[in-house]
Amino acid sequence: MHTENFRAALVVVIFSLVYGTLRFSSTLQAAHILDRRDRVDLATLHLHGEFVESNLGAARAADGPVTIHMIAEKYVFVPACVTVPAGVPIRLRITSADSAHGFKIAGSEVKTVPGSVTEIHLRFPAADKYEFYCDEFCGPGHHAMMGRIVAVSENQFQPQNSARGAACGQP
Ligand SMILES: [Cu+2]
Structure with a gap:
């Protein structure tokens, strides 16, 4: 039972890390694109x-x-x-x-x-x-x-x- 809980917790932690990393890098990418653009009317x-x-x-x-x-x-x-x-x-x-x-x-x-x-x-x-x-x-x-x-x-x-x-x- 303890092992199952541990595995479940591990999956949650790994998922969170992967998701967080993806979110962080896509935010950086978006900021990079915006940096390179100016607005024009x-x-x-x-x-x-x-x-x-x-x-x-x-x-x-x-x-x-x-x-x-x-x-x-x-x-x-x-x-x-x-x-x-x-x-x-x-x-x-x-x-x-x-x-x-x-x-x-x-x-x-x-x-x-x-x-x-x-x-x-x-x-x-x-x-x-x-x-x-x-x-x-x-x-x-x-x-x-x-x-x-x-x-x-x-x-x-x-x-x-x-x-x-x-x-x-x-x-
Ligand atoms: Cu075209």
């Missing part, structure tokens, strides 16, 4: 703030880092083509104008949802073209939702602050 996305059209694309801050601002919407990325310098850290800040979308490129992927900014750090090792696409099914045009990052050498890099800037990736 969907209604004024195009009017002011970091996602106005004139601020889309790649820009280099005065102290050096390069940031890409991008909007995902059915069924395009704006801008769909971005030129960046190769071999340096690139910060991508992306948000969605409508539904959940994915952004997948060369071994990295993130999800983006309306009202939040998702941030990811990328680096393109060589001057080359890197295709990206939406990997979150978002509707009938999903399959065509793609774009391109063109990494160029430092001295060829000219930040473009235009969503529909000059032809990108043309020879």
Whole structure:
């Protein structure tokens, strides 16, 4: 009888430990995801703030880092083509104008949802073209939702602050 009670107590203790550990790690994970996202007002996305059209694309801050601002919407990325310098850290800040979308490129992927900014750090090792696409099914045009990052050498890099800037990736 004592043995049965002991076994029952042991099962409860083990269950509690496993459950507690899972709860703790999922809370940490959620906090981590929230940390990496900023809120953005969907209604004024195009009017002011970091996602106005004139601020889309790649820009280099005065102290050096390069940031890409991008909007995902059915069924395009704006801008769909971005030129960046190769071999340096690139910060991508992306948000969605409508539904959940994915952004997948060369071994990295993130999800983006309306009202939040998702941030990811990328680096393109060589001057080359890197295709990206939406990997979150978002509707009938999903399959065509793609774009391109063109990494160029430092001295060829000219930040473009235009969503529909000059032809990108043309020879
Ligand atoms: Cu999609």
